[in-house]
Amino acid sequence: MLELPAVWSPECLTHAPEAEIWVGVRTPGTEVPQRATVLRDAVAAAGARLVAATRHPDDALRAVHDAGLLGHLASVHDDWVAAGFDKDPGQDRVVPYVFPTPAMLDGLPARDPAAVHARAGRYCYDTMTLVGPGTWTAARAAVDAALTAADLVAAGGRAAYAICRPPGHHATPAGYGGSCYLNNAAVAAQALRFSGAARVAVIDIDAHHGNGTQAIFYERGDVTYGSVHVDPGAGWFPHYAGFADETGRGAGAGANRNVPIPPGTGDAGWLEAVTEVCVAAAAHRPEAVVLSLGVDAAAGDPESPLLVTREGYAATGALIRDLGVPVVAVHEGGYHLPTLGDLTVAVLSAL
Amino acid sequence: MLELPAVWSPECLTHAPEAEIWVGVRTPGTEVPQRATVLRDAVAAAGARLVAATRHPDDALRAVHDAGLLGHLASVHDDWVAAGFDKDPGQDRVVPYVFPTPAMLDGLPARDPAAVHARAGRYCYDTMTLVGPGTWTAARAAVDAALTAADLVAAGGRAAYAICRPPGHHATPAGYGGSCYLNNAAVAAQALRFSGAARVAVIDIDAHHGNGTQAIFYERGDVTYGSVHVDPGAGWFPHYAGFADETGRGAGAGANRNVPIPPGTGDAGWLEAVTEVCVAAAAHRPEAVVLSLGVDAAAGDPESPLLVTREGYAATGALIRDLGVPVVAVHEGGYHLPTLGDLTVAVLSAL
Numbered sequence: 001m002l003e004l005p006a007v008w009s010p011e012c013l014t015h016a017p018e019a020e021i022w023v024g025v026r027t028p029g030t031e032v033p034q035r036a037t038v039l040r041d042a043v044a045a046a047g048a049r050l051v052a053a054t055r056h057p058d059d060a061l062r063a064v065h066d067a068g069l070l071g072h073l074a075s076v077h078d079d080w081v082a083a084g085f086d087k088d089p090g091q092d093r094v095v096p097y098v099f100p101t102p103a104m105l106d107g108l109p110a111r112d113p114a115a116v117h118a119r120a121g122r123y124c125y126d127t128m129t130l131v132g133p134g135t136w137t138a139a140r141a142a143v144d145a146a147l148t149a150a151d152l153v154a155a156g157g158r159a160a161y162a163i164c165r166p167p168g169h170h171a172t173p174a175g176y177g178g179s180c181y182l183n184n185a186a187v188a189a190q191a192l193r194f195s196g197a198a199r200v201a202v203i204d205i206d207a208h209h210g211n212g213t214q215a216i217f218y219e220r221g222d223v224t225y226g227s228v229h230v231d232p233g234a235g236w237f238p239h240y241a242g243f244a245d246e247t248g249r250g251a252g253a254g255a256n257r258n259v260p261i262p263p264g265t266g267d268a269g270w271l272e273a274v275t276e277v278c279v280a281a282a283a284h285r286p287e288a289v290v291l292s293l294g295v296d297a298a299a300g301d302p303e304s305p306l307l308v309t310r311e312g313y314a315a316t317g318a319l320i321r322d323l324g325v326p327v328v329a330v331h332e333g334g335y336h337l338p339t340l341g342d343l344t345v346a347v348l349s350a351l
Numbered sequence: 352m353l354e355l356p357a358v359w360s361p362e363c364l365t366h367a368p369e370a371e372i373w374v375g376v377r378t379p380g381t382e383v384p385q386r387a388t389v390l391r392d393a394v395a396a397a398g399a400r401l402v403a404a405t406r407h408p409d410d411a412l413r414a415v416h417d418a419g420l421l422g423h424l425a426s427v428h429d430d431w432v433a434a435g436f437d438k439d440p441g442q443d444r445v446v447p448y449v450f451p452t453p454a455m456l457d458g459l460p461a462r463d464p465a466a467v468h469a470r471a472g473r474y475c476y477d478t479m480t481l482v483g484p485g486t487w488t489a490a491r492a493a494v495d496a497a498l499t500a501a502d503l504v505a506a507g508g509r510a511a512y513a514i515c516r517p518p519g520h521h522a523t524p525a526g527y528g529g530s531c532y533l534n535n536a537a538v539a540a541q542a543l544r545f546s547g548a549a550r551v552a553v554i555d556i557d558a559h560h561g562n563g564t565q566a567i568f569y570e571r572g573d574v575t576y577g578s579v580h581v582d583p584g585a586g587w588f589p590h591y592a593g594f595a596d597e598t599g600r601g602a603g604a605g606a607n608r609n610v611p612i613p614p615g616t617g618d619a620g621w622l623e624a625v626t627e628v629c630v631a632a633a634a635h636r637p638e639a640v641v642l643s644l645g646v647d648a649a650a651g652d653p654e655s656p657l658l659v660t661r662e663g664y665a666a667t668g669a670l671i672r673d674l675g676v677p678v679v680a681v682h683e684g685g686y687h688l689p690t691l692g693d694l695t696v697a698v699l700s701a702l
Contacts, residue, residue, distance in 0.1 A: 023436065101461070
């Protein structure tokens with residue numbers, strides 16, 4: 001029986017990208033609205049108490065994201081429609097086509113382009129993360145779910161779960177990508193800080209490195225970040241981040257711990273890596289943990305080459321529980337709908 | 352009658368991208384192989400002497416481009432095929448999907464990703480500039496055409512024309528995009544320097560700003576860059592560069608002159624801007640000029656909102672001629688096949 005509250009917002013269903021552009025080809029996306037209802041139904045069936053997300057102010061959100069990104073996400077689809085792009089077949093969602101990479105800019109500043117079709121690439125760093133009419137509403141609702149879960153823990157709860165969709169851990173201070181728009185886990189960690197936790201640890205067990213969360217806290221010592229994920233050096237997203245030598249900077253030096261693992265890793269190697277991340281987190285004596293809960297390291301998941309089982313996920317949850325501090329679990333990835341709910345319940349049951 | 356030599360390589364036809372990805376939608380490209388044959392036939396009919404491009408060593412090429420870009424372009428399609436991407440429908444050309452923008456990296460270095468599908472975005476900054484099996488051959492042949500034309504001028508010719516395709520002026524030291532792979536004009540300017548010209552001026556009359564050429568020479572005083580183009584601040588490619596306040600840096604301070612003009616500009620405004628660019632170039636007392644010759648500012652061109660006429664192009668050629676130094680004309684853009692040849696002849700006749 002799950003005894004924890006699970007925060008839910010029906011607005012998370014309004015984001016329906018319907019496709020992603022993968023090396024130039026329109027393909028069906030795996031980050032579908034049904035993920036949220038599968039999670040809701042699974043945790044409710046397991047006994048979790050569903051709690052409605054409540055609307056929160058922007059203070060924690062603005063503490064982790066730049067105003068430029070927030071303004072862009074809130075307005076870009078309206079601007080897209082105003083420019084008439086939605087009139088053309090297949091162009092009803094915002095997809096960038098030009099990106100101000102270092103190779104392009106070569107030292108020039110990345111100004112905000114005048115044209116909406118160029119501005120998209122100023123903030124979005126891939127072609128997979130489409131913006132439609134309901135994207136902002138859903139992303140903002142996912143933030144409210146994370147903040148509501150953080151409230152429950154700040155009020156004395158041992159654990160709370162936020163059914164966040166779209167996910168968030170690839171969203172950087174000023175950029176979105178990897179099917180993420182706003183960094184729900186980072187916002188929850190910031191809210192816990194605002195609520196009085198002196199130190200917060202974010203632990204990320206999604207199969208992919210949370211480059212966004214890392215970037216947000218990279219120079220901070222009050223919120224640590226640790227992640228186990230498939231090695232980007234073996235060719236996996238996010239490709240440019242998630243390496244073991246990224247350990248933090250300035251006040252955050254030593255507060256970032258990446259444990260990349262090779263494709264094909266199963267429970268044994270996975271749990272060893274999770275343990276390493278937990279030990280690093282514990283060393284910073286956190287007063288609360290935010291768990292970036294993806295279950296896409298599972299053997300059946302289409303988005304990673306890892307082979308974690310249900311037992312491995314249950315043991316992962318136990319390792320987090322053993323840290324002995326309250327946990328806000330924020331959903332990230334997991335794309336195999338038949339097992340998504342059960343694997344998530346396996347982690348949450350152990351908490 | 353055209354009296355100048357026109358350098359031609361049939362290998363420029365081997366690049367046949369067949370499409371570009373524009374805001375996520377596969378569309379027919381306008382930078383088609385036929386552009387080269389139209390130009391060849393038009394200048395030959397006007398009396399130009401066709402000269403075969405000869406193979407040149409890489410010294411000038413390596414002086415303007417990073418080794419990483421050259422290695423990538425030479426190998427990426429083979430790597431793409433080796434990874435099996437060409438087996439899937441619509442994936443026979445290399446198209447990036449993730450880009451290491453400043454918003455993504457947030458201070459991390461842009462390492463070369465292990466996976467070819469990610470590495471593409473390390474060097475290519477848009478989704479329009481596809482790499483197929485013949486792209487490297489054609490891009491390298493266009494460089495040889497530019498170098499052969501530079502040889503003819505270095506040997507005492509008053510002017511020479513290189514039928515370069517693909518075009519080049521959007522290729523930066525380490526990046527490709529905007530249908531450009533290698534910067535033919537920059538290589539020609541570098542070769543003229545190697546041949547003994549103390550100062551070279553690149554004058555770019557393509558409708559779009561040559562952000563690549565600007566970047567290559569931005570910190571150099573020996574090669575100046577001047578461009579007239581549709582204002583990127585009005586929403587035109589390359590969006591992030593081409594503003595009037597980009598004037599050069601270090602040894603190149605004051606040696607870069609951008610004259611952006613508004614959409615809808617016709618001959619009068621165009622020639623005023625070309626004059627400004629020529630005056631700036633003359634102030635540096637160049638011993639040779641490289642003309643980045645695009646004719647896409649023409650009223651009928653699909654790729655720009657400018658309204659230059661045939662008479663405007665003839666007057667443009669006269670302004671270049673009046674600089675009184677030898678000219679290597681390197682073809683850039685121009686996408687309206689029915690007028691492409693005639694407008695080009697209009698410029699070249701005046702030289």
